[in-house]
Amino acid sequence: MIPANLERAVYGMYATHALHVATQHGVFEHLTRHNGETAGKIAAALAVDEDTLERLLLVLSSFGVLAPDGERYVLAADVRPYVDREDPRYLMGFVEHLIGNTVDQFGRLGGYLDTGKAESDRDKPTPFEAIYHDDESVGRFLHAMWGLSYHVSHELAALADLSRSRQLLDVGGASGPFSVAALHAYPQLSATVFDLPQVAPHLAMRATEHGLGDRLGFAAGDFFRDPLPAGDCFAFGYILSDWDDEACAALLRKAYEACLPGGRVLIMERLFDDDRGGPLATAVMNLSMHFETQGRHRTAAEYLDLLRHAGFADGTVRLSSGDKHLIIGWRTESESDR
Incomplete structure (x- = not known):
């Protein structure tokens, strides 16, 4: 059996992507308005594929984001403020930043290990040149930082x-x-x-x-x-x-x-x-x-x-x-x- 801490580290990438996809498709917005529903009812309300949705919900449940109640899926009480767009603690803008900006940059770490950051990035734009290169990028970044x-x-x-x-x-x-x-x-x-x-x-x-x-x-x-x-x-x-x-x-x-x-x-x-x-x-x-x-x-x-x-x-x-x-x-x- 894989130790629990290592298991969560190995599969953490699935949790982040699951949070992002659930946010994009209105899953959390729906669950903040309803006190738990079955995968079938959620899929029907959001007009999404039920099989795919249930697999997504099971991952979120395994990570403790959702708290299953029989066949119903309910937001964990301590999670709700961070996935509710109306709450100032809303965190999913930052998750969007991680998926949209951070994930693709992990490939650079190998080069950093081999030659150091300065040498590896010698011919690349500086980080803030990339973040501020157009208004859409600026808006995404500022939205994430606000959240x-x-x-x-x-x-x-x-x-x-x-x-x-x-x-x-x-x-x-x-x-x-x-x-x-x-x-x-x-x-x-x-x-x-x-x-x-x-x-x-x-x-x-x-x-x-x-x-x-x-x-x-x-x-x-x-x-x-x-x-x-x-x-x-x-x-x-x-x-x-x-x-x-x-x-x-x-x-x-x-x-x-x-x-x-x-x-x-x-x-x-x-x-x-x-x-x-x-x-x-x-x-x-x-x-x-x-x-x-x-x-x-x-x-x-x-x-x-x-x-x-x-x-x-x-x-x-x-x-x-x-x-x-x-x-x-x-x-x-x-x-x-x-």
């Missing part, structure tokens, strides 16, 4: 305690999941997302959707080439894990130079345990960072070191109840350290 970030951003904004902040600079903030959550929580706050020009219409859509008006602004630029606007709070939400230590140090130093005295920087990231033995999601995404970006995931101590070297003081770590956490560094009140 991964928006729900936890409410908790992270509360952990940050922005009650005394006035101007948030959301560096590489995409369509604004953290900015939107922070603006809802702190009425005195204004936010500016600093990102590539292609992001502007997607941010404008979110600002309108959430009724934020001119409290949520946009500044177009390349954060490696252009200066950052001034502010008293700088947010790096899942940005630093895209880059190596040298690039991260440069970005944090830019934020330090633009940060008003007494202000702060917020780093929001998945964190490795101190011994780098987990968590699973961090280890998996650390591998994904290798071919999707130029970065990696780090321990809290590594981020605190980066903050100290950039000039930020009193670094603190605040853990959320999810898999993304908060590290804070402070800009001292004195102008003499500029």
